[in-house]
Amino acid sequence: MSRRLDARLQESGGESNTLSGGEAHPPPTTRAEEMKISELRDIALRIRRRILRMAAVDKSVHAGASLSVTDILVALYFGIGVRLEGPKPTHRDWVILSKGHAVPALYAILTELGLLEEAELDKIRTIDGLEGHPDFTTPGVDVSTGSLGQGLSIGAGIAYAMRLDGTEGKYNVFVILGDGELDEGQVWEAATTAAHLRLRSLVAIVDVNGFQLDGPTDKIKSKGSIAARWSSIGWHVVEADGHSFKSLLSALEEAIAYPGPAVVLAYTRRGRGLGILEKTGGQHVNPEYAKQFIE
Amino acid sequence: MTMRDAVGRALVELGEEDPDMVVVTADVARSTRTSWFGEKFPERFVNVGIGEQDLVDFAAGLALAGKRPWAAAFAMFMMRAWEQIRNTIDRMRLNVKLLATHSGFSDHSDGSSHQSLEDVALMRVLHNMVVVVPADALEAYKAVRALHWDVNGPAYLRVGRDYSPVITEPETPFRIGNANILRDGDDLAIVGCGPILYQALRAADILEKKIGVKPAVIDMHTIKPIDRHTIVKYAQKTGFIVTVEEHYTRGGLGGAVAEVLAEEYPTRILMIGARGYGHSARSIEDLYRAHCLVAECIAKRIEEALRGVKN
Numbered sequence: 001m002s003r004r005l006d007a008r009l010q011e012s013g014g015e016s017n018t019l020s021g022g023e024a025h026p027p028p029t030t031r032a033e034e035m036k037i038s039e040l041r042d043i044a045l046r047i048r049r050r051i052l053r054m055a056a057v058d059k060s061v062h063a064g065a066s067l068s069v070t071d072i073l074v075a076l077y078f079g080i081g082v083r084l085e086g087p088k089p090t091h092r093d094w095v096i097l098s099k100g101h102a103v104p105a106l107y108a109i110l111t112e113l114g115l116l117e118e119a120e121l122d123k124i125r126t127i128d129g130l131e132g133h134p135d136f137t138t139p140g141v142d143v144s145t146g147s148l149g150q151g152l153s154i155g156a157g158i159a160y161a162m163r164l165d166g167t168e169g170k171y172n173v174f175v176i177l178g179d180g181e182l183d184e185g186q187v188w189e190a191a192t193t194a195a196h197l198r199l200r201s202l203v204a205i206v207d208v209n210g211f212q213l214d215g216p217t218d219k220i221k222s223k224g225s226i227a228a229r230w231s232s233i234g235w236h237v238v239e240a241d242g243h244s245f246k247s248l249l250s251a252l253e254e255a256i257a258y259p260g261p262a263v264v265l266a267y268t269r270r271g272r273g274l275g276i277l278e279k280t281g282g283q284h285v286n287p288e289y290a291k292q293f294i295e
Numbered sequence: 296m297t298m299r300d301a302v303g304r305a306l307v308e309l310g311e312e313d314p315d316m317v318v319v320t321a322d323v324a325r326s327t328r329t330s331w332f333g334e335k336f337p338e339r340f341v342n343v344g345i346g347e348q349d350l351v352d353f354a355a356g357l358a359l360a361g362k363r364p365w366a367a368a369f370a371m372f373m374m375r376a377w378e379q380i381r382n383t384i385d386r387m388r389l390n391v392k393l394l395a396t397h398s399g400f401s402d403h404s405d406g407s408s409h410q411s412l413e414d415v416a417l418m419r420v421l422h423n424m425v426v427v428v429p430a431d432a433l434e435a436y437k438a439v440r441a442l443h444w445d446v447n448g449p450a451y452l453r454v455g456r457d458y459s460p461v462i463t464e465p466e467t468p469f470r471i472g473n474a475n476i477l478r479d480g481d482d483l484a485i486v487g488c489g490p491i492l493y494q495a496l497r498a499a500d501i502l503e504k505k506i507g508v509k510p511a512v513i514d515m516h517t518i519k520p521i522d523r524h525t526i527v528k529y530a531q532k533t534g535f536i537v538t539v540e541e542h543y544t545r546g547g548l549g550g551a552v553a554e555v556l557a558e559e560y561p562t563r564i565l566m567i568g569a570r571g572y573g574h575s576a577r578s579i580e581d582l583y584r585a586h587c588l589v590a591e592c593i594a595k596r597i598e599e600a601l602r603g604v605k606n
Binding site (some may be wrong): 086089091094138143144146147149150153154155156157158159160161162164165170181185189190192193194197 | 314319338339341343344346348349351352353354355356360361362364378379382383387490510529
């Protein structure tokens, strides 16, 4: 049983070509890039195992959203590389997980980076353990979130401070949002501010997994053309297959290089890698079921 | 000089002194006088347009990145971003100064949609927030400087639009958390905040002339952390506390003083504040009259209460 499910997980790190938006055209892959992608797949598998480890101790863990954002975070932290340290707050990169409910994925990344102990993961959502949403007192977590819609404004403020300190374009502020989160009006207040100010350090990444708390996004509230919404106010839009490292890396590189605010629309599947969730788009997994995936 | 003028001037001075200071506003640059800072330091001034939630969190980002931002909006519309203030600024204890202008009834002509009678309650409930309500333009100027240099965390500065008869002296000391005694007395103590203190001082004069009592008048410019010592001292000295504010007494200064007294020295208290929503008016005094906040009406209410207390 365990081996078969492992294989299912392994598969999820692969190139899926399930682009649900516009076509992305990543450049041809070299042998070195192939090796890198294979490493990223291994990391992603470990991240997914850790997410399920957390889901196995607490049924309230948002496994679906964590699994959909996993490859995005792996591409960002281990493909692009996030400079977490700097002499000043404006001399480093920032990551804001605005869709804060996906924090298990971030904890799993921080464990991979050696900033968190594996054993800490078992204490998620306990009184003396990790918070259920990002909290800036956790090493490696830049900004406390959890209330949707606020991350992009915060990111714009940080990006503006980089301009004042002369590091604009040298460092980046990555803000990761959900597609459901786009319902929040504040996202568009922030998006128009960032476009008006031409904040080039700001990179938004939308994990377009097609679900929000109450169900599929098109049933709860249609989002229209997400790409058109961003581009009409002056953002550079790059679309990507959110489960293909080749596609994600190329999209992130393009967004970082763009001399203004850019957004990566990463099309993903909620619960990616865990068949039972991926089929239903569900958020929570039975802890007993999740236990099978722990090594 | 009006309160907002005093604040605008203080911000420009601070801008000269502190290269890490940034001012952000939400399409009210001229009304809040933050435009003066913007003219002097255009690169350190951001207008986010009509979006108070964005305003508050943009300032939060600046603070996270090591800047010392001030975010300015009308008090009423700053409250639209209460959740952002709570969840981002206060929870992370960020060094963001919220400048809330046109508070209380001071935007008399625009009417009740623009008049804020709840903001002190909403801000003082927040765990880390410092809340300051200066009495006049002189105190507003001092408060801006004190908040910028002496408070390394979130703070809310509530000022009015124009109305603010000067009742303090240039030499009057201003320290956050230390109330100022504007007038001493033994028979009762009127504790107030904001420009309405002018009416409280006049009410004290009326009471002394008419019935011979000597009220103390206390300028409680800092609502949080409140000066517990001064409240208890005057409760012990006079046995009767009156609070006066341009805000609802529920959760406002009245509520704050009552909390201290209930815990430390239970004392008879009369709370005077807004009686309901405001209305458009040609002057703020018209609104004060409508809400029994003019000196004559305050004095009358105190006199009635005194009869109950002393008999």
